[in-house]
Amino acid sequence: MIVLKQKADILGTLASSLCLVHCMATPFLFMAQAGSVFCCEDPPAWWKFMDYLFLAISFVAIQWSTKTTTIKWLAPALWLSWLVLAAILLNEKLELIALPEPVVYIPAIALVALHLYNRKHCKCNADKCCVNNG
Secondary structure: OOOHHHHHHHHHHHHHHHHHHHHHHHHHHHHHOOOOOOOOOOHHHHHHHHHHHHHHHHHHHHHHHHOOOOOOOOOHHHHHHHHHHHHHHHHHOOOOOOOOOOHHHHHHHHHHHHHHHHHHHHOEEOOOOOOOOO
């Protein structure tokens, strides 16, 4: 159980980082598709599904990280970043408000930074987690 608690921030950092890379690669994928005569104008379904996959993995990682941290401001910051990321992705799918594409980087980078901060300042030992309150 402690191993899973320690790995939640690693999982969250990895998922958020991969999400960030995915978001940064999307414009290049569209440019490559635009240059191809044989391709359709929409991205492949598996590429669009990755948004939801990263969001789900991030949700689980945040859930575990917030259960084990004693840094009071960290849990709301993680959830707020996740909610902003989810809202931006939902907005992107539904096309409700025109937002610049790079706006999605802000919550993704925030999630990476917050998970790394929690990993550095929230140490677990055999008895309990987060003996350092940061």
